[in-house]
Amino acid sequence: MTPEKTEITEDTVDGYKAGSNLEKILSDGRFAVTGECGPPKSADGSVIDNKAKLLKGYVDAVNITDNQTAVVRVCSLASAVVAQQNGVEAVMQVTCRDRNRLAMQADILGASTLGIKNVLCLTGDHMSFGNHRDAKGVHDLDSINLIKMFKDMRDDKKFQCGEEMTVAPRLYIGCAENPFGDPYEIRALRLKKKILAGADFVQTQCIFNLPKFKKWMEEIRSLGLHKEIKIMAGITPIKSAGMANYMKKAVPGMDVPQEIVDRIAAQEKGAPQQAEGKKLAVEMIKELAEIEGVAGVHIMAVEWEPAVPEIVEAAGLLPRPTVA
């Protein structure tokens, strides 16, 4: 089954903040699916082409990462444009690590000019995790400042300094949140803070600990936040027991229960473990979809994009809806 081609045009904006595909699906209350695409560590544009083609029709939009894990790659702006050229709507990620407020505003104006409508505001992984450990971290703004800055540009036609502009960028502003980060008790309120700053949707850290996520969602609901923001639950299919272990032990802010690791490890290495990983992802998606306030899923198949169509299909999320 082939999804219909998504047309991206300037005039489909009525009543929407940005009028992106993603915005429309979420606003219509339909269960949204986003994917993720890491740009290459070279000037080889075909990599993005291929990844975009792979996901086309299976996701509503694809996140284009911004120097993910502080490793230099093709910039998210250029990659987002290439993705959209291949017919997949992009969510351009922007981190505060590498650019100051001037660069980030300039980039977002440029992105908007080139048809980018979704933006995800992030702090960014620390330089010490990447391949330029000696780099100076900019951190002029933090992610909340960034959200607010983009919102002010969009809604008030104002630069961060307060100066006015003539044509505002049209942006659907996303943010990330880690329901498993510490201190746990502030995590729901912190999302509220991002909402107040202007976030329209949130993609969460990948979820393995469902009970804990559900608890977080309870708090979100008790604060009524699920009505203020579209919550997309993060999903990462596990490719191997080794990866599960690595995420459990080495990735900051990740909460991987031991039973998940054991479940994958119980299978033979290679294809059986991959199959189990995909099966787990599907189960998770199904359960997440049942949670009140979860508006969609964000599937981060790190360097395993081919698994996404299978998962989306198995989860019964096809065909992806088309929006007018």
Add this chain to the structure above:
Amino acid sequence: MTAIRLQRCKLGEPDERGRRRPEPIPGAFFEIPCETVIFAVGQAIVGDFAQGLAGVGLEGDQVKTDDSTLATGRPGVFAGGDASPKGPLTAIEAIAAGRKGAASVHNYLRGEQLVSLWSNPLPEARPDDAEVKKVTRQERSPMPEHPGAERRRNWVEVREGYTEEQAIAEAKRCLQCAVCSECMECARICPPKALIHEERDSELDLEVGAVVLATGYDAYDPGSKGEYGYRRYPNVLSALEYERMLSASGPTIGEVKRPSDGAHPHNVAFIQCVGSRDQKHDYCSSVCCIYANKQAMLTTDHVPDCSPDVFLMDMRAQGKGFDLFYQRAVDRGVNFIRSRPSAIKEDPLTKDLLINWEDEQGVLHQNRYDMVVLSVGLEPARKGQEAAGRLGIALNRHGFCDLKEFDPLQSSREGVFVIGPFSEPKDIPDSVAQGSAAAARVMAQLADSRGTLTAEPVYPPERDVSDEEPRVGVFVCHCGSNIASVVDVKDVAEHAAKLPGVQCSTDTTYVCANDSLQLIREKIAEHDLNRVVVASCTPRTHEPIFQSTLREAGLNPFLFEMANIRDQDSWVHKKEPDKATAKARDLVRMSVARARLLAPLSKIDVPLTHSALVIGGGIAGMTAAGSLGDMGYEVHLVERASQLGGRVLQVGRTIRGNDPARILATLEQRLIDNPNIHIYLDSHLADFHGFVGNFSSVIEDKDGRRTPVDHGVIIVAIGAREERVDLYQLDRRPGVVTEMDLERMLKEHDPRVTEAGSVGFVLCAGSLEGDHPYCSRVCCQHGVKNAIELKERNPSRPVYVWFKEMRTFGLLEEYYTRARDLGVVFIRYANGNRPQVSSEGPLTISYHETALNRDVSLPLDLLVLAVPSVGAEGSVDLSKLLKVPLQRDSFFQEAHVKLRPVDCASEGIFICGAAHYPKSIDETISQAYAAAGRAAALLAKQVIKAGGVVAEVDQDRCAACLTCVRVCPYSVPVIDSEVKKARIEPATCQGCGVCVSECPVKAITLHHYTDAQILAKEEALFMEVS
């Protein structure tokens, strides 16, 4: 004249003066034909002269005199020579009487007491009969005489004198009994005139308030044990002889060699318990195991390929740290053999020694040794026994002084105290502690007269040398031949003379001798010296002597520096005399360089609080508090529990059969009645600051009430506790209890004890192994005591004791004997071979029976474990609060293990009782008195001296960075809130220098060890001197 007629006489009965006068035999006449008769006229004194002097008594015709002083009955009249009752006398005797009389007249005219100079017989070192028997009798060589025929009509000497050969032969007949013949050669040759032959014993009458007997012990004479061949076999030595042989200052200069042929021995055996633990000595001499341990280890140092064998019954290493020492000996390759050899035989050809012994399985062996050392025991000192007789104090059946239990210094006569091994064999630290304890007892008794007979030394005013250039005097010591035989002392002195600032440099035989000290004072005056360097032995022993010499000469004692050219040079480089001399030059040059930079330092008088804080209200703390209270000092006694008494409260009966409860009650009443003593129950030390003489503490009770207390000293007596080890089913099975549990059960007549059919004791349950490699000292006696008690209550009840080493040391040995006589079964076990206790079903114990070489299992109703003693609860916190270290075995560390057993390294802090190491009640009481005595020695002062070698902050340079505040191990430096700079209180500073080393701006100086002084030494070492 043709003949003379004579009458025969015989000797009559002795008259009242013992003289036998001749009596003529009636009718026994005979004649001698002759031509001339010469009368030898007798002498008589002119009696009427003496008769004319009133008060001069006569004895027959002669004047009555005092034999020693020649004084007559009338003061000022002396008589001697023929006039004395001893006369008529020879010319020699008459001359002696003249001298004697002159001396007495001299004394009389000076108004001094008449003392006899010659009255006592000279000391005579009479060789013993055994020695004399070895000597072959030789007749005196006949003196050659001039032939009679040639003597006519001349005055040629009749006796011609010996030839050289004859003279030597005649001299060799001398028994060398070392009787001084007063030839006075020694007095003539001794440069400082140290030998005074005229010195004699004298009797003094002293009025004293107390007597302390410290007469020590006599070493057992192994000659009386014929089977070991001592004195018959040259290579059998007593331990004392061997100690001298090992000593560098001994007869072989520290070389271990066989007396028979001088060869280095490669197989050496030690035999323990020679004169201990036998039929004649039903006691253990306590010290021999460890001294043999030491000697065996030293043997391996002296003869590296030697692994000595020690024949012993038990290794009695009950002293603090002794088991680790024993372990070191084992590690060094010393073999310990559990056997008591019956005899030693000698191989007459090689003079090797053969020892027959039987191992624990009953197998007989024979070993050959080059040398055998007999570890002789301690016997009560005969001199002490004589003194005891004169003082009328009681001795026990062993001949040691009999002391009451719970009053371990008190003899049977009030006011006479006994310390040291005269009451029981004991080691150095116990003896030293008893010494201080006796001082405490005496101080309490004589508290009223404290300070009445003291004299302060008087010194000339100190010269101000601050504006003077350094003027150094160097004195190089020969130390007899100790230095001079290796180091060219003249060369060293000449070298020193060339060094900058040196005004005079000399060498003398002994710089520490009085005449040399006088020389130093003279040279200081002559050359205006302001620094003195002595190159001799070690400053650790001799610096104070020279410092006071400087002080007597008006110089500050800190203007002195010593170069150690004996202990650290001539004694260790004797094989390389040239290098030793070069090193001595270097050391002197370094010392001169430092001396030039020395600055005078003064100590300050700090007043002190005359009160004491005692932590711990057990028998130790109570005794110490009571003693100080009796001396009149204010005492604060702090006890954690709600009652005084500590662990002794749980003890029903001691091994000697006495109930300690009575003594506790009496002592407690004494403390309560003494208004000087304040008791704080349910309390602990919450805070502690200050320095010796001026401590301030806070005592906190269980309700959190805090009482501040100022005190001059602190005594730590917090005791110890049983460690309930997880061994032998303790706390897992109800039938397994500890020794303290048993004490309680006995006191409460617990049916588990009274009705127990069979009882076992496992001694060293967890001790001498693992985390507790040390001996808890009191468990063996507890075990033996209770084994006896249980056996006596029900003689048919089997009682077993498993032990690693049976340490019933000293007089406790008799109880071990008694227990065995009663039928208590003693079974030795080793760490690798522990008895096993059943974990379920009936309580049984199984063990390996060595004699049968098979495993045996026994049913038990009660198993008593002697678990290790460990530091009391709170000892770690207290150690941190007081800043005094705990040792690895969790007990408090004393300043010196032998010589300062109750002092902590920090001044003014003392320890006693089980906080220091586990000990019996009597040992604890002794040590508690000792701590009180040491504390009182400080409290008796009006001021204490502080300062000197302390750190001082140059506040102009100080950056107030807090480094010193943070690194000082004693928390002395503070930031002065007024000037906002660091300040170090000289009275509190211990002078370690850590703050100086860490101060980043070099604002702190440790006086007497300044940077400049240290660097000057380094530079001077490499400085060339033309």
Add this chain to the structure above:
Amino acid sequence: MITAERKPFDKILGLVGESKKVLVAGCDTCVAVCLTGGEKEAEILASELRIEAGMNGRETEVEHTSAIRQCEWEYLDLISDKVDQADVVVSLACGIGIQSMAEKFATKLVVPGVDTNMLGMPLEHAVWLERCGACGECVLGETAGVCPVVRCSKSLMNGPCGGSHEGKCEVKTPEGEEIDCAWHLIWERLKAQGREDLMFVDRPPKNWSKGSSGGPRKMVRVEARPV
């Protein structure tokens, strides 16, 4: 206080080069207190340089001195005799002191012997933690006394990132030791103070121009200027 660390010895040697007369100049204030550049350390470095020269047969003369504060010209006057004689001055002062020395003795080669690293708080003896970034606009009043500018690895102003785990930051020290998450600390303290609301206040982008981004700063206390 300003803290600094001694440069590696070979770096210092490289800076000293072939100079024949070397003066090691300590500073007895901040760098002394952090045990890096006081007179004691100056003396040690001088000795090291002499030993190295002696080993390698160079006739280098090395002396040391220290100033009360190298950043004050009046204190530099006190050591100017020694500076005049030297070919090169190895300054153990912080960057301020080194520059002060370089400006005062403009013709003299002045090289750093330390790396000035932070404004640190002595946690315990010989341990310092960065506590201030001299950002020019202090936020400690609303962050419960914990500075997010230097104590948060990403200088976040609006709460922790997702990498905060059990009170620790996702970033570790170069030695691999854990770092406290500043925002976790802030949250704990705000809770203790009953000021949780401050955690969720929107903090606008920080004005970095008051800090080093504003160019070399200058401070004048007009009322205190000599008249």
Add this chain to the structure above:
Amino acid sequence: MADAAQPDFEPEIIVFACHYCAYAAADLAGVMRLDYPSSIRIIKLPCTGKLEVIHLLRAIEAGADGVYAAGCLEGECHYLKGNLWARQRVNHVKKLLTEMGLEPERVEMYNMSSAMGVRFAEVANEFTARIKELGPNPVKRKGVSPYAAAREAASEIALPEDTDTVADQPNRPLAPLATTKEG
């Protein structure tokens, strides 16, 4: 960098010994008449906690072929922890020497109790052998002596002006440039 051991090389070694333990152990070695190499020269300190980094460096600088500190056994320091400070400083100097290209083995820390006379002699033997193996201090061997002036200064040293207080810049007269300046 050590040359092959030189048979006739007689090392000069400075030992910093604490008063309570190591110095007493050295005396005991004497009392026991043990033999050890005459290479060592002891400087007594109250505690090895007083031993500073600069004292070790200056010893090397002055020409010592080796330097070691001898303090109480660990845990038994008369002044609680002075010997642990000393160990830390010795380790620091080892690091400094390595940085300079000198063998860190030229400095060492030893611990012994006052009763360990045999150990004292053992250490003296052991360390002397080690230094013989390493060869002479290269600072001295190269014949360049920036310390000659210092030594001269040591012999011309004047008393600190105020002898009773902290020595006023005590090391100044020893500093090498001081004499150069005069000369």
